[in-house]
Amino acid sequence: MNNLDQIFVYAKYWLLSQLPGGVQSLVSIVLDIIAIIAVFGTCFALTTILERKGLGRIQNRYGPNRVGPCGLLQPMADAIKMLTKEDIVPFAADKVVHYLAPLVLTVPIWLAFSVIPFGREMSAIDLDAGVLFFFAVGGASELAVFMAGWSSRNKYSLVGAMRAIAQMISYEVPLVLATIPVIMLSGSLNLNKIVEAQSGYAFGVAQWNVFTPWGFAGFFLFLIAATAESNRSPFDLPEGESEIIAGFLTEYSGFKYALFFLGEYLGLFAVTALSVTLFLGGWHAPLQVLEFLPSWFCFFVKFAAIIAVFIWVRGTVPRLRFDQLLNFSWRFLVPLTLVNLLVAVVWHFTSLGAGLDQSLRWLISAAMIVPAYVYFGRALSPNRPTRIYQYAE
């Protein structure tokens, strides 16, 4: 059991022991990088095919089913198509910036994976300020989107880039505010320590952050903000096809387009991995009886579950209007995350020897967050007509 849990760690050490001492530290770094690129590159390929199939099912059609068994080789075909396509750069484009934009988007996102613990003893670097590092390297993506939109010298591109920047900046606030309760209550910015703080079982069920009132509210706030942050439906205004062609991607083709596509999915994977780490107990098993499962397996099951939710949401919810998008962030998500911060504080101080009953703690927290949710939700559409029941009398 323990061997299976640490199989990748042991494999790495065995490989390193075969090498001369001088290059071991360098090879260790390279191995970590290769592992991350291989795993999430594969995840990218698998997610594209699963997403297309899933969306197909939701929309009552088949989805890709021609290439390979059940269409599973579709990502290969897509890759070959993308890489052999002509790389078209508009005549009026700013060539250097146009060339750099996909790189500036994709490269920093790979860095974000380096602090995520994918299993027991399985994080590439153990940074003291891991959460901060994660958000810091994500900061470059706004710049990349702007570079892409501006350098294309195309009105649709620029409109798309401006939308994307406004959206990313607005939703970065609730995203970070939703993580703050987790940092406060685990007392660390280190992702390994945050996972450790969620260890242990009460009545056989894991003590994850999502099973506390602030964690429960925070998890959903975080997921909503993460959807917007990775420009996915229903927040996909930056590339709203029906309005502005493809937004900042309009003038990109071939390999550069593929890089943007990759960068977008990697951004989604990164925030998903972070949400698993922050709220779903990282690599801990959900039940005590399931503890025999390898830690990395638990992590990726949760990871896949959240990706499935993202696909489901994409197939279900229609796109927002731009003013709705901004109002939703500033008038709904941000106030709610602030209330959630207070809930976390109350939760923390009621545990300190006050001898309060668990259910009373839950009741107090719910009394804070639920009215806020109802109030801010109602305030979003003040002129909503009262529903008249014609046939339900």
Add this chain to the structure above:
Amino acid sequence: MPNNISFYIFAVGVLATATAAMRLRNPVHCALAAAAAFAGLAVIYFQLDAEFISFAQLLIYVGAISILVIFAVLLTRGSDIQPGVELASPHWLTGLAIAVLVAFVIAVPVCSSSFGEKIAPKMTVAPVKLIGEELMTRYLFPLETMGLLLTVALIGAAVIALREPEESEIRNPKSEIRKQPTTEELVAEVQP
């Protein structure tokens, strides 16, 4: 002093991008070069074991301030390239004098400090917790002052942005309603 090759690579990179930020003709290119210089500085901070400052630099300068600069450039219609316009001010003597003065101001404290005389003891990476505790106890007053300053700036920005409805109010029929004569005035008008 980090005596390794990567320090020199990034130092040269920062200097090159900083120079580019001043010398390039297109303001958007300048802003992007400045963002690259900020990122390079963050890497140098990281090499000096100043993790927290490095990430804060990335978050604030690359993630926020460079975007702000770009927005300012685009909104002021300054992104058009104007060929033939001399970028540097003709008063290069003034510029030189200012540069020498600034260099002097920086050089005096650097030379009077113990820099270069002895090698600083190897510092361990300051944990974020320690930084937070120091900010909340010893440096609480500067922190709160900065918070106040930022709040003032935020309110100021909101006030500037709010000016628009005032202008539209001039055209608004509401102001005309106020100008409508009262009944007494109407009566007075009718009476000879």
